[in-house]
Amino acid sequence: MALPEELIEFKLRTKIVYRVGSVEELPFELGELGAKRPVIFTDRGVIEAGILDYVKKALKESDVEIAGVFDKVRQDALVSVINEAARFIKEVEGDSIVAVGGGSVMDTAKGANVLVTGGEEDIAEHVGAELVGRPMLPHVAIPTTAGTGCEVTWGAIIKNEEEQTKTGFIEWYCVADVALLDPKVTVSLPAALTAATGVDTLTHAIEAYTSPYANPLADAMTLHAIRLVSRWLRRAVEKGDDLEARAYMQFAATVAGVGFFNTMCGAVHACAHALGGMFDVPHGVANSIMLPAVMEYNRDYVDGRYRDVAEAMGVDVRGLSAGEAADAAIAAVRQLISELGLPADLKGYGIREEDLPELAVKAMEDIQMVFNPRPPEEEEIAELFRRLL
Numbered sequence: 344m345a346l347p348e349e350l351i352e353f354k355l356r357t358k359i360v361y362r363v364g365s366v367e368e369l370p371f372e373l374g375e376l377g378a379k380r381p382v383i384f385t386d387r388g389v390i391e392a393g394i395l396d397y398v399k400k401a402l403k404e405s406d407v408e409i410a411g412v413f414d415k416v417r418q419d420a421l422v423s424v425i426n427e428a429a430r431f432i433k434e435v436e437g438d439s440i441v442a443v444g445g446g447s448v449m450d451t452a453k454g455a456n457v458l459v460t461g462g463e464e465d466i467a468e469h470v471g472a473e474l475v476g477r478p479m480l481p482h483v484a485i486p487t488t489a490g491t492g493c494e495v496t497w498g499a500i501i502k503n504e505e506e507q508t509k510t511g512f513i514e515w516y517c518v519a520d521v522a523l524l525d526p527k528v529t530v531s532l533p534a535a536l537t538a539a540t541g542v543d544t545l546t547h548a549i550e551a552y553t554s555p556y557a558n559p560l561a562d563a564m565t566l567h568a569i570r571l572v573s574r575w576l577r578r579a580v581e582k583g584d585d586l587e588a589r590a591y592m593q594f595a596a597t598v599a600g601v602g603f604f605n606t607m608c609g610a611v612h613a614c615a616h617a618l619g620g621m622f623d624v625p626h627g628v629a630n631s632i633m634l635p636a637v638m639e640y641n642r643d644y645v646d647g648r649y650r651d652v653a654e655a656m657g658v659d660v661r662g663l664s665a666g667e668a669a670d671a672a673i674a675a676v677r678q679l680i681s682e683l684g685l686p687a688d689l690k691g692y693g694i695r696e697e698d699l700p701e702l703a704v705k706a707m708e709d710i711q712m713v714f715n716p717r718p719p720e721e722e723e724i725a726e727l728f729r730r731l732l
């Protein structure tokens with residue numbers, strides 16, 4: 344490792360509580376935060392899987408009284424739903440938040456917390472960084488996917504339905520105070536969602552590891568996350584009730600989350616946000632379609648780091664040149680995505696040739712694009728999309 348002659352900053356905020364059955368710690372953790380009337384954020388899928396009942400059971404014998412359950416979250420953290428959720432917290436006089444779900448639920452909770460604390464009404468107008476800048480309602484996250492890493496990130500991606508865009512904000516205090524990682528709540532996640540959210544984790548890790556802002560602390564986390572996903576995601580998809588595979592995937596999602604929020608992602612995420620905003624392509628699926636294509640695009644701009652990616656994915660890189668090792672990493676990613684049964688192209692989403700200029704503009708405007716190792720041109724991004732039609 345080179346001497347740290349350039350400034351390295353690495354931020355951490357969330358207390359991570361990790362064991363099989365950690366949801367039982369919820370009353371204690373809420374007590375530590377001084378929370379007595381939490382609003383639970385969730386969605387119908389989580390409720391139908393029995394996870395809300397599991398969480399309620401953990402609170403049954405405690406002093407905590409659930410102020411209300413907000414279960415209107417759908418795919419993505421939608422502006423209209425966040426605004427409604429903030430009104431709901433005020434109506435039921437909630438004093439804290441428990442987010443039980445995937446990235447959409449957790450980001451909706453962050454958005455509502457920002458509005459309630461900041462005295463704002465419309466999250467669409469809250470775009471930027473540190474606009475509230477002070478402590479918010481106590482907040483516990485229980486991620487049910489593995490995943491977005493939203494349980495440890497201090498920002499949110501929100502979807503503006505009217506403008507068909509995905510934007511976001513960064514607020515240090517919107518992050519969960521506590522992340523309860525309980526592999527039990529991920530066993531019911533359907534195979535397709537397990538695959539897509541798992542590839543989201545892999546994408547966070549690979550993009551963060553090859554970010555121009557990568558640093559040794561983030562590297563330790565993101566490289567390890569690549570190893571864990573490569574080793575355990577197939578099994579989590581094939582055998583959903585394998586608690587060991589679920590536990591490792593959940594841990595991978597969280598450590599990748601801590602890592603990537605310190606270094607940011609890149610063109611895969613920028614393109615995925617554009618695809619999600621305009622064509623409702625689910626985030627993990629969009630990442631899995633874009634990841635190999637963007638890795639090829641970035642191949643000669645990552646300072647040899649795809650060799651480490653290949654090695655972390657179990658490829659024997661001995662004797663390979665830098666270019667060969669990079670190709671091996673890209674092939675390993677393609678192979679994993681194909682074995683998981685995820686789509687390899689954008690067919691089926693109604694995207695036409697004439698949509699490409701706008702899609703490319705939206706991807707170029709996404710903040711994550713700034714962190715791509717190869718500075719992109721708009722026409723190059725349009726061409727990346729074109730090859731996947």
Ligand SMILES: [Fe+2]
Nearest residue numbers: 491543547626
């Ligand atoms: Fe992501």
